[in-house]
Amino acid sequence: METLQNNVTINLSQLLSHWQGHRGLTRRVIEAFPEDKLFSHSVGGMRAFAELAMELNRMGAPGAHGIATGEWKELKDLPGAEEIESSPTTQQGILQLWDWSSDYINNVWQQVVSTRLQETDNAYGQWEGPVWWHLFYFIDNEVHHRAQGYVYLRSLGIEPPPFWDR
Template structure:
């Protein structure tokens, strides 16, 4: 009988350090997207009923630092309350929040133990799954919303940063 992946002790495909570096590469690219938006469109421009890019960035911020904090502590604030704590009305304010979240992730992420990655959490009391799945969700969510930003920039006649340039 063949052993399942969960029953067999294996060497991980990637380390937590590599996972963090991958995520931070995506965050660097998203930061470039924020910088590429015209100041007057960042908080207002919308297509087809989608939220403005700044609102999407606030969602990413709500998940990132507070999410990692919850994964470590096991204590989760209400998502809506956390989201309301991120206030920005200018690109500079949004970038400041982004950079603070990046520093928070860099500080907290290494505190996630290898065992913790496989423990089940209920992120913000809503999404239940292993810690590693939740981190992938945060990354996937960022990529998804950044894709919306690409559509916005192209519709404004602005060449967005290259999707592969995460340095």
């Protein structure tokens, strides 16, 4: 049996670029919805995409903050969050919060040191694991929910953005 070697490296800038690539694509999915369908359309009893987008908004910036600082805060408690509506009820509001969160992620990411990814942390006092695992969960969860958005858009007769265009 071949032994795996620990000689593969991805740097923090590449991780951020990968994450933000997913976020940019998810933003385009949010934009593709007619506003009324964003808040009301469902398939098979799943939540409306606006709810899924808000779940991702509540994870993105707070997750990056936790990764960077070890402080796991709610979105509304992040520095500068008082400037933005943290519970928007319109498509434009969700997109504005999405953009604010993306900028916040870019800014707080500058505080992350590479050794942090190998530390164990208890995110939000509930989920203990390596910090890299938390980051991958945030990305995986976004991909999962974005896929639901693709199903919704297709069921509405709307062609979603190409999934590879990140």
